[in-house]
Amino acid sequence: xxxxxxxxxxLVTIVGxxxxxxLARCFFFISSxxxxxxxxxxxxxxxxxxxxxxxxxLPEVLMTQGHLVPTWADARLFAAAAGAIAYFWxxxxxxxxxxxxxxxxxxxxxxxx
Amino acid sequence: xxxxxxxxxxxxxxxxxxDMLPQAPGIAAWGLMTGVAMVKSGMSVVEALAMGVLVxxxxxxxxxxxLIVAGAPMWVILATGFCVNxxxxxxxxxxxxxxxxxxxxxxxxxxxxxxDMAYFLFVRRFPQPAVEPHRRVxxxxxxxxxxxxxxxxxxxxxxxxxxxxxxIPTTWGLGFxxxxxxxxxxxxxxxxxxRILSASVAAxxxxxxxALPLKLNIIVAIAAAVSLCLAVEKLKPxxxxxxxx
Numbered sequence: 001x002x003x004x005x006x007x008x009x010x011l012v013t014i015v016g017x018x019x020x021x022x023l024a025r026c027f028f029f030i031s032s033x034x035x036x037x038x039x040x041x042x043x044x045x046x047x048x049x050x051x052x053x054x055x056x057x058l059p060e061v062l063m064t065q066g067h068l069v070p071t072w073a074d075a076r077l078f079a080a081a082a083g084a085i086a087y088f089w090x091x092x093x094x095x096x097x098x099x100x101x102x103x104x105x106x107x108x109x110x111x112x113x
Numbered sequence: 114x115x116x117x118x119x120x121x122x123x124x125x126x127x128x129x130x131x132d133m134l135p136q137a138p139g140i141a142a143w144g145l146m147t148g149v150a151m152v153k154s155g156m157s158v159v160e161a162l163a164m165g166v167l168v169x170x171x172x173x174x175x176x177x178x179x180l181i182v183a184g185a186p187m188w189v190i191l192a193t194g195f196c197v198n199x200x201x202x203x204x205x206x207x208x209x210x211x212x213x214x215x216x217x218x219x220x221x222x223x224x225x226x227x228x229d230m231a232y233f234l235f236v237r238r239f240p241q242p243a244v245e246p247h248r249r250v251x252x253x254x255x256x257x258x259x260x261x262x263x264x265x266x267x268x269x270x271x272x273x274x275x276x277x278x279x280x281i282p283t284t285w286g287l288g289f290x291x292x293x294x295x296x297x298x299x300x301x302x303x304x305x306x307x308r309i310l311s312a313s314v315a316a317x318x319x320x321x322x323x324a325l326p327l328k329l330n331i332i333v334a335i336a337a338a339v340s341l342c343l344a345v346e347k348l349k350p351x352x353x354x355x356x357x358x
Contacts, residue, residue, distance in 0.1 A: 006157040007157075013177075021169055021170045021201075022224065024198035028208075043343060043346060046305075048339050049198075049200055050311050050315070051196070052315070052334075056197075056319075058319060061292065061296075075286075076292075079293065083296045091301075096294070097290055
């Protein structure tokens with residue numbers, strides 16, 4: 001995607017994501033007939049969301065240009081760790097963002113990590 | 114749906130709106146941050162506005178941003194968005210009992226607008242689906258009041274976030290706030306040992322398969338994690354029993 005410019009394909013993807021929101025939130029009442037998922041799929045539902053998030057998030061934190069980060073001097077590592085600790089301390093996602101950015105910004109802007 | 118007058122004038126509409134109001138600052142902070150994260154990741158203002166207003170699902174938006182910026186194919190982005198949204202599939206099974214008497218397009222509008230907070234508040238206030246017509250209308254009006262406040266605070270603050278982002282230099286790296294938000298959601302989902310296993314397997318697989326084209330590493334990671342967890346469930350029913358609930 002060219003940064004700054006609006007890409008038609010991206011807009012189509014966004015409309016697609018809006019349809020995904022409707023599909024997921026209305027999944028069992030789109031059809032007027034009564035039906036249910038097979039049991040294995042219902043159990044699989046428990047594990048898929050955390051797998052999808054983890055697969056998106058961890059490479060964004062641990063990798064640079066397709067490789068594991070070569071140095072500890074990377075603000076993202078410490079910020080993500082601080083954010084996770086803050087979550088388990090306060091049980092609040094907003095705290096994760098606040099604590100994580102409080103670590104990220106000084107390291108990133110101050111030390112250039 | 115909060116556009117209908119009969120619902121807006123029902124007393125339960127105000128109750129639903131009042132219950133949602135204390136949650137509004139939380140939703141607002143999310144919307145603001147998502148708006149900033151979208152623009153800071155390199156999406157255009159039009160794209161960011163369209164996403165905030167139409168997609169109306171913070172976690173799938175945030176998960177989609179790095180994929181869109183990396184130029185992943187649409188089906189990978191949509192599949193990832195759907196997987197992140199799977200909790201709503203479970204909610205929809207529950208909401209079905211409450212909404213099935215409505216015509217389809219009204220069900221779809223209610224479903225679309227019912228994000229996490231609205232769902233939790235709604236089923237807390239009405240543990241049982243109503244049967245009598247007047248109580249059904251009351252439930253619908255409550256849900257409408259709820260989603261009206263939730264939707265408005267999300268959309269308004271997303272737009273403010275997009276506007277503010279243009280005054281902040283990209284070098285600050287504020288887009289990382291979106292990743293931090295996902296880190297928080299990730300932690301909040303890690304409630305059972307098998308889910309932690311799922312997250313670990315998915316992370317390892319996504320990194321190991323990173324070189325795959327089209328961001329297919331994400332799909333590989335989800336498939337690997339879910340099938341491994343289902344296999345472990347089958348092999349070790351005792352573990353499953355212990356962690357379930």
